[in-house]
Amino acid sequence: MVKGMESRTAAAQLVIDDEPDDWDKRIFSTGCADENANLTDCYYAKKDWRACKSEMETFRQCWQRHGNDKRTEMKDA
Template sequence: MSNDEKKAATVQNAEDDDDPDDWDKRIFSTGCSEENAKLTDCYYEKKDWRVCKKEMEIFRRCWKAHGNDKRTGMKDA
C-alpha cells in the first residue's frame, strides 16, 4: 500500500467514525444530547458524580421536559 493509499484509508476511517452510531441516535432522540455531553464531560474530568450535581440537575430537567421519563418508564427515587 502506498503512502497516498494509507492517507486515504485514514481519512475514510475518520469520516466513518463521525457517523452517529446507535448510542448517539438514542441520545439525540431524547432532545438532551447537549446536556448529556456536558454531564459526561464533567464526570470524565472530575471522576466523581457528586461534583457534577449541577450538570445532573440540568440533564434531569431536560429529560423530564422532553417527556423521556414517561417514554422510558423512569421514576424519581
C-alpha cells in the same frame, strides 16, 4: 506482525467515523444530547459524580421537559 500490516493498521486508525451509531441516535432522540455531553465531560474531568450535581440536575430537567421519563417509564426516586 506481517510486513505491510503495520501501515494498514495505522491507516485504519486514521479513519474518522462521522456516522452516528445506535448509541448516538438514542441520545439525540432524547432531546438532551448537549446536556448529556456536559454531564459526561464533567465526570471525565472530575472523576466523581458528586462533583457534577448541577450538570446532573440540568440533564434531569431536560429529560423531564422532553417527556423521556414517561417514554421510558422512569420513576423519580
